[in-house]
Amino acid sequence: MMVEPVIFLTEAPGDEAHRVIVEGLANHGVEQAGYWNARPLAVLARDPSSRQILGGFLGRTSLGNWFVELAFLPENLRRRGLGSRMLSIAETEAIARGCHSGVLYTISFQAPGFYERHGWREFGRVPCDPPGTSRVFMTKVLTAD
Numbered sequence: 001m002m003v004e005p006v007i008f009l010t011e012a013p014g015d016e017a018h019r020v021i022v023e024g025l026a027n028h029g030v031e032q033a034g035y036w037n038a039r040p041l042a043v044l045a046r047d048p049s050s051r052q053i054l055g056g057f058l059g060r061t062s063l064g065n066w067f068v069e070l071a072f073l074p075e076n077l078r079r080r081g082l083g084s085r086m087l088s089i090a091e092t093e094a095i096a097r098g099c100h101s102g103v104l105y106t107i108s109f110q111a112p113g114f115y116e117r118h119g120w121r122e123f124g125r126v127p128c129d130p131p132g133t134s135r136v137f138m139t140k141v142l143t144a145d
Contacts, residue, residue, distance in 0.1 A: 040060050041061050043056050057070070057086055059090070059104075064101070066102040067102075100142055103138070
């Protein structure tokens with residue numbers, strides 16, 4: 001007879017929880033798809049003198065998709081083409097890894113216009129706070145041109 005697991009809520013799951021879930025998902029992916037190729041993909045901006053990370057794009061590639069999970073540049077680095085260059089580097093790497101599409105969400109007060117200018121299109125919105133704000137879900141077909 002199987003013992004019922006203890007279920008608990010936490011804001012600090014830790015490395016072990018992350019490892020168990022990632023490995024379990026990878027094993028399930030291999031069982032279902034025949035392979036698992038999830039890999040992190042990050043493009044970062046670093047201060048050349050202090051070597052401090054200033055911002056960038058964090059995401060992953062998996063089963064033909066590139067997921068942009070987080071993106072940030074400080075205000076003083078915006079509108080200088082840096083974000084566009086970083087996005088292009090990440091997109092090129094995603095294509096090299098065999099990705100056919102990209103997926104992300106941003107918030108209506110963040111960067112949907114930035115992504116639209118780079119060929120991303122909205123495919124859904126979910127209202128969030130503050131009132132009048134939405135999570136904007138976007139996708140892009142990735143091509144090598």
